[in-house]
Amino acid sequence: MHASSIHPLMLALFATALGSCEMPQGEQNLESEPSADLAPDASLTPAAVETPSAAEVDPEQQLMTTPAPQVTAAKAPAAEATGACPADMVLIQGKHCPVVDQPCVTWMEDPAKFPYARCAEFAPNPTCKAERVSMRYCIDRLEAADDGGMPIGDISWTNAAAICKSKGKRLCQEREWLFACEGEEMSPYPYGLKRDPSLCNFEKENLVDKGELADYRQPVTSNPQCLSPFGVQNMVGNIDEWVVLDKPYWTNWGKKMNSGLKGGWWGPLRNRCRPVTLDHDEYFHELQTGFRCCAEAK
Numbered sequence: 001m002h003a004s005s006i007h008p009l010m011l012a013l014f015a016t017a018l019g020s021c022e023m024p025q026g027e028q029n030l031e032s033e034p035s036a037d038l039a040p041d042a043s044l045t046p047a048a049v050e051t052p053s054a055a056e057v058d059p060e061q062q063l064m065t066t067p068a069p070q071v072t073a074a075k076a077p078a079a080e081a082t083g084a085c086p087a088d089m090v091l092i093q094g095k096h097c098p099v100v101d102q103p104c105v106t107w108m109e110d111p112a113k114f115p116y117a118r119c120a121e122f123a124p125n126p127t128c129k130a131e132r133v134s135m136r137y138c139i140d141r142l143e144a145a146d147d148g149g150m151p152i153g154d155i156s157w158t159n160a161a162a163i164c165k166s167k168g169k170r171l172c173q174e175r176e177w178l179f180a181c182e183g184e185e186m187s188p189y190p191y192g193l194k195r196d197p198s199l200c201n202f203e204k205e206n207l208v209d210k211g212e213l214a215d216y217r218q219p220v221t222s223n224p225q226c227l228s229p230f231g232v233q234n235m236v237g238n239i240d241e242w243v244v245l246d247k248p249y250w251t252n253w254g255k256k257m258n259s260g261l262k263g264g265w266w267g268p269l270r271n272r273c274r275p276v277t278l279d280h281d282e283y284f285h286e287l288q289t290g291f292r293c294c295a296e297a298k
């Protein structure tokens, strides 16, 4: 495991620059307002008016004391076999843990100083600290791709939701994306406890090319070992993925956002299942923003 030559502070600054949600004038007119039926579950989210706590931003940091029994992961039956989901989707079925204790034993940067610190290895046996929730739905096996098989990037939450709707699907709810990534075993990385950039597309360096973010996207079918416990591919790395936040995010200037990003892109980022990137509004788009869709299971 090599540490990136990019200083974490540089990363944070770069992420901040990338995270600028300033919207070009007139852009809002080019994209339709998200309607309630673009993402049906959004209507279920509570209308919280407080700024999310740190635990909501980084749930893996939250420690609770109520023990929960260990659950042995049961792989969902192949969707093709049950007919519950279209052929390009995976049936996700099981009991999701909303709050998990996943201690990191080896940080690559100091998490007290760097909110985007990377974890080289988590302690075994993550434990569930809340009552589990039964879930059943379909999720795209692969990231949304263009005709050339490359992940669609530079797309806003609003347009991603519209594309999903045009396919008879919807943008994934945050908790749906999370459960598809970590499974009942609450795996910190979709593929296990140890960070492994040989499996997925992250930890790329030399991220700036002629003043722009260098494009290290790979075909959505690449990295065949970058699989979640349910067999969903490239959830972390490659392209960052829009989701509908479980709780709307309120900026400190009072703006409400339903848009979150999961999994990170090709840079040396957190690239694990639990974190969600906030503060990017529903019209924000840059090269690294993509998506995959979810749908109801039959």
Ligand SMILES: [Ca+2]
Pocket: 143, 234, 235, 236, 237, 238, 239, 240, 241, 263, 264
């Ligand atoms: Ca991804």
